[in-house]
Amino acid sequence: MxxxxxxxxxxxxxxxxxxxxxxxxxxxxxxxxxxxxxHVHNTQVPRPGTVVGPFSVTGVDGVTISEADLAGPVQVGFFQVGCGPCRMLSDALVAAPPQARLVSMVQGDPDAPEATERLVAKLGVLGRVVLIGVDDPVLSAFEIVAFPTLLHTHSGVVTASGTRLDDFAQAAGAPAKVA
Structure with missing residues (x-):
């Protein structure tokens, strides 16, 4: 018992x-x-409401891009040569191009110039492309710590961020409140 x-x-x-x-x-x-x-926000990407810091970079077309060029809705993607998720994301973006203006920041690989050229050419059909270095100040301006990173900005403020096309596609056009 x-x-x-x-x-x-x-x-x-x-x-x-x-x-x-x-x-x-x-x-x-x-x-x-x-x-x-x-969903729970990815801590490796800038949070909505983040203000983009000052930066100035030159695109592969020779035209300078700065934070002043982020007026209105602009989508910004950060890609790295040799990054598998970056390749899949760039393929998905080419298959379903974003509706807003797109600027792609590509971290090239000096040891793989052909791969760098291929990624730049692939993203070039979607909009402006900038070739950046490993410690480029633009990474600090956007608070980028991981690749790929996708951002939707409105007037220099991040309104949506993520690492997948779904995060990027769901970005609202309205500006986020600055935190």
Whole structure:
């Protein structure tokens, strides 16, 4: 009889723990639903509301681009030669071009000039392309720490960011509140 009572108490404890986890999960789902189903923000990309810092870079066409050129909605992509996710994302962008103006920042590879040229040419059909170095100041201006990174900006403020085409495509045209 004592063995049966111990088993029942142990089973009740396990059920209680599972019930607590279930309530926690239900609360989290409700919280996400109240926030419009938004997913957890990737901490490696600039958050919406981030103000783009001052920068000046020269595109492959020889034209200088600065923060002043971010007036209105502009989408900015950061890509790296030899990066698998960057290749997949650039392929997806070519297949479904963004509607807003696109500026692509490409971190080239001096040891692979042909690969660099291919990526620049592929992204060139979508808009302006800038070839940047490893420690280029434009990376600091946009707070870029990972490749690929996609940003939607409006008047120099990041309104959406992510690493996937879905993040990029869902960017709203309205400016975000500056944090």
């Amino acid at each position: 004592t063995l049966l009572a111990t088993a029942v108490v142990l089973l009740a404890a396990v059920v209680a723990v599972h019930l607590l986890f279930t309530f926690g999960l239900v609360a989290r789902v409700r919280e996400l639903q109240q926030n419009g189903g938004a």
